[in-house]
Amino acid sequence: MRFPRIKPEHAPHRLDDGTIRLGGAMYGIASEIRDTDGWAWSALALMDGTRPPTAIAAELCAAFATLTPDDAHGIVTTLLSSGHVEDAVPAPCAELSEREQERYRRNREFFRWVDLTPREHGWEPQVRLKSARVLVLGLGGTGSHAAWSLAAAGVGRLHLVDPDVVELSNLNRQILYTEADVGRPKTEAALERLRRVNSDIEITGEQAAVDGPEHLARLVGGFHALALCADRPREPYGIQTWANRVCAAAGIPWVSGGYNGPLVSVGVFGPGGPCFECVRAGIPPQPGDGYAWPGVTGASAGLSGQLVAHDVLTLVTGLARTPPGYFHGLTLLDPDAHVYARYPARNECEICC
Incomplete structure (x- = not known):
């Protein structure tokens, strides 16, 4: 993932005890993260689509003196694999024509909302439908x-x-x-x-x-x-x-x-x-x-x-x-x-x- 950002429908919410909720429980795709040190919350804030994962990990290390580079990398990797994050600059989809992408773009918006598998471009479910x-x-x-x-x-x-x-x-x-x-x-x-x-x-x-x-x-x-x-x-x-x-x-x-x-x-x-x-x-x-x-x-x-x-x-x-x-x-x-x-x-x- 080149420039990760939180999916807008999965905007994180932080509870008073530090627990982070992503995805929305009412949709059946929610996740909870125990984050007493604030590391995950800070990493999520950095995932705004303007930085690559390596830069996010580096800035996280700079913000928390007790955080090792390996730990920072692990936090970023875990969040990227959660399904609540997408690439702000998705890869092109060669399997669908421009006409098909225009026809099915609302499908894509639905699928990327409910799909918790990290994807290259978000069109993968539509490509499966096509075949x-x-x-x-x-x-x-x-x-x-x-x-x-x-x-x-x-x-x-x-x-x-x-x-x-x-x-x-x-x-x-x-x-x-x-x-x-x-x-x-x-x-x-x-x-x-x-x-x-x-x-x-x-x-x-x-x-x-x-x-x-x-x-x-x-x-x-x-x-x-x-x-x-x-x-x-x-x-x-x-x-x-x-x-x-x-x-x-x-x-x-x-x-x-x-x-x-x-x-x-x-x-x-x-x-x-x-x-x-x-x-x-x-x-x-x-x-x-x-x-x-x-x-x-x-x-x-x-x-x-x-x-x-x-x-x-x-x-x-x-x-x-x-x-x-x-x-x-x-x-x-x-x-x-x-x-x-x-x-x-x-x-x-x-x-x-």
Whole structure:
């Protein structure tokens, strides 16, 4: 890092006991530093983007007579590796064109905020998105929002699969379609719309219903992640179970989302965490499990789809802070009822063992 500075969103705050807080606890990326001697606080003040690390260490030594050069170097190195610091003069990014950098610059601002890995130029997560291949299965309320968000974010290749045609009753929540699309295959209308959203990526599709795990295995081949937004056939032993087993065999992560009235929930699964069947086994049965409750608005469908897209993005960029193997979400009528469920792998599970 040539000219380090504290990321503006991570501005440090010092408590009365000398503890330094960086990142903001409410964002889930906070760090605390015990700094009774004031060395770290002084080093952070020097990280204003005008000095190289060697100069910061030298000025730190000059300010504190008891601080050795090795200790000063260690303090600076630790802060540089914390993820709360960036280069004021980032290296150029050869992998993205000027057009792509203009299109995705707001993505970059988000990623550099939440990314605690030191980077050369901050575009590294976007470069991963550009090379990513994601399969979106289901283009209804959840899937239409997820597909739009993934396309807009710059996923390099999307493949869309859905068996249905657009119906008038879909239009209260399915963002990709208009009245003129009623009667058209959803994949056809979605491809047309999304290619107009982002012509810089590859988007393909097919009108098909997944009829078994073998079919799903053929579909996921060559993809980096699955966004499962279809709900047929239903559990038990339905399409989520198929995805659990097929994606485990392929070694790829998958995200599944949906809604039951005001309850919006998303599951995140993949290598490194307990599988869907283990986590699902630990959740007590809920009213409406296994049924297609018709109550949904554009807002509730949109939340489920956007959460699916967000989780897919964190997985393919490597920015996921929680290992796979959990459900999360919210209940729209109760702001205190945050959904989070994670259960350990069962001893007899052939997928997790």
